[in-house]
């Protein structure tokens with residue numbers, strides 16, 4: 001069980017290749033391995049074109065990898081499933097349905113035998129959870145962009161997916177709405193122990209939301225360079241996060257990667273780098289604590305003279 005939980009999502013040597021117009025193939029990435037434990041919030045960061053959306057689509061079952069496989073909870077993915085809910089940048093709501101209708105449609109697809117009252121109750125509960133109580137009977141066209149994205153989030157969470165997949169879900173929103181929605185998603189996912197894989201270009205968003213941040217090198221032939229364990233405390237709060245002693249340590253590490261190492265990593269791989277086990281990097285006080293734990297104490301009998 002512990003082994004299944006630590007490999008809840010297991011990406012095993014996947015590749016994405018496309019035929020070139022002029023002949024031959026372009027390899028966007030290959031031999032990509034990654035494990036995500038149950039209940040973890042993981043962000044994937046990398047430059048445009050490195051294949052982040054392709055990885056997410058493969059996880060969603062919307063694309064088939066050119067090689068390799070993805071195992072979720074012990075089962076290989078073979079197509080889309082209600083076990084894996086996706087929130088895209090655009091909300092993709094059904095325009096002719098109300099807020100309640102959009103969420104209820106997902107709920108009744110998930111629990112086909114559920115009665116109307118049960119579907120209604122569950123849908124309303126999730127609509128309230130994302131702060132849209134009172135807007136149940138509005139149509140998407142009557143909502144702001146932020147409200148539509150909230151409906152998308154309610155719809156995804158209402159089906160209690162094993163995995164929540166998000167592709168830059170907040171990037172089209174204004175800064176204030178983005179912040180509020182990040183807070184809500186974080187609150188809900190932390191409270192429910194939701195396993196999440198999210199793509200973002202925003203380093204600060206990743207530091208605020210993620211337990212681990214996966215760094216992808218530039219494409220083509222992109223690789224997972226490393227996985228950064230977020231050193232900030234789980235109970236971090238947006239307004240004070242930048243005052244934490246580790247905040248700029250992790251931020252600078254991520255920015256350095258994006259500015260230079262994402263380009264040079266392929267030619268300057270650290271000794272012992274193994275794509276099957278991308279290194280988990282600990283930074284700041286977490287790194288110091290790990291170092292201390294590895295320090296061999298003097299034997300109790302040792303004296304200064306020994």
Ligand SMILES: Nc1ncnc2c1ncn2[C@@H]1O[C@H](COP(=O)(O)OP(=O)(O)OP(=O)(O)O)[C@@H](O)[C@H]1O
Pocket residue numbers: 018028046047048049050051052053054055219
């Ligand atoms: N159907 C396709 N045929 C050929 N090439 C494709 C196809 N779909 C995607 N690609 C290429 O695959 C690469 C990776 O695309 P993908 O959208 O996964 O990258 P990304 O890292 O998510 O980029 P962005 O951050 O810009 O969204 C891109 O270079 C893209 O042009």
